[in-house]
Amino acid sequence: MPELPEIETLIRQLGNVLAGERVRAVRIFDEKLDPLPDAIDRGVRAVRRAGKGVEIDLGGPAIHIHLRMSGRLHWRSPGDIIPPHARFGIVFEAGEVLCIDPRRFATLTWHWAPAALRKQTANLLAGLDIPDIRARARGRRLPVKAFLLDQQAMPGMGNIYACEILFAAAVSPWRRAGEVTTIEWERIAAAAARILREAVYCRGTSISDWRDLFGRPGEYQRRLRVYGREGKTCYRCPARIERRKLGGRGTYYCPGCQG
Numbered sequence: 001m002p003e004l005p006e007i008e009t010l011i012r013q014l015g016n017v018l019a020g021e022r023v024r025a026v027r028i029f030d031e032k033l034d035p036l037p038d039a040i041d042r043g044v045r046a047v048r049r050a051g052k053g054v055e056i057d058l059g060g061p062a063i064h065i066h067l068r069m070s071g072r073l074h075w076r077s078p079g080d081i082i083p084p085h086a087r088f089g090i091v092f093e094a095g096e097v098l099c100i101d102p103r104r105f106a107t108l109t110w111h112w113a114p115a116a117l118r119k120q121t122a123n124l125l126a127g128l129d130i131p132d133i134r135a136r137a138r139g140r141r142l143p144v145k146a147f148l149l150d151q152q153a154m155p156g157m158g159n160i161y162a163c164e165i166l167f168a169a170a171v172s173p174w175r176r177a178g179e180v181t182t183i184e185w186e187r188i189a190a191a192a193a194r195i196l197r198e199a200v201y202c203r204g205t206s207i208s209d210w211r212d213l214f215g216r217p218g219e220y221q222r223r224l225r226v227y228g229r230e231g232k233t234c235y236r237c238p239a240r241i242e243r244r245k246l247g248g249r250g251t252y253y254c255p256g257c258q259g
């Protein structure tokens, strides 16, 4: 599933191609999805990230796209072919934003007043608010990795980057959130800021099917330090990286140096 750096990549690319554009049509190729007649002829005001979703602000109302498991957005210039598994397309003068989604889990919804629905949420790219996080974590017994994946506290955070952040901070994924010390939260916050920004710079992580708006894979997979390294020697100590399930998600960690 696309996580914060992948969605941020799409937001920036969409912001460039859709500047000054107006919705000409919405094409629905999959009858599971509803058409969006109210979007027609509205100008794009902004494109923004909403957790793990993409919001196209049309000057008040907005189109919301959530890519779920394996959906991706693809920019189609006029005259280009439509790739297989297209589920919908939002047509502009300059081109079309297509959703390619073989597993059909992505959603396309219309909101008249999205700002009213949107809670004030943290922007993880701007850095973690340590006092706020400590207050949220106080007394919580759940593992810190599960806490990091809580979309209320950490909108956009996903499994790959949570593993990387805890490895960089040398904190065990199983540590109870309420027992993480201030110094450890500072290390987690510093790692999160660095890793998420680097991953945006690299246009995300392409381990399986992630592609950016122009069909190119991301490059952060080359910088992964723990994710996907099961059985290999840790970069920081002589131990071997292990993989265990935590909350149903494959969790990579070093038993040697993540205390």
Ligand SMILES: [Zn+2]
Pocket: 234, 235, 236, 237, 238, 239, 254, 255, 256, 257, 258
């Ligand atoms: Zn280690």
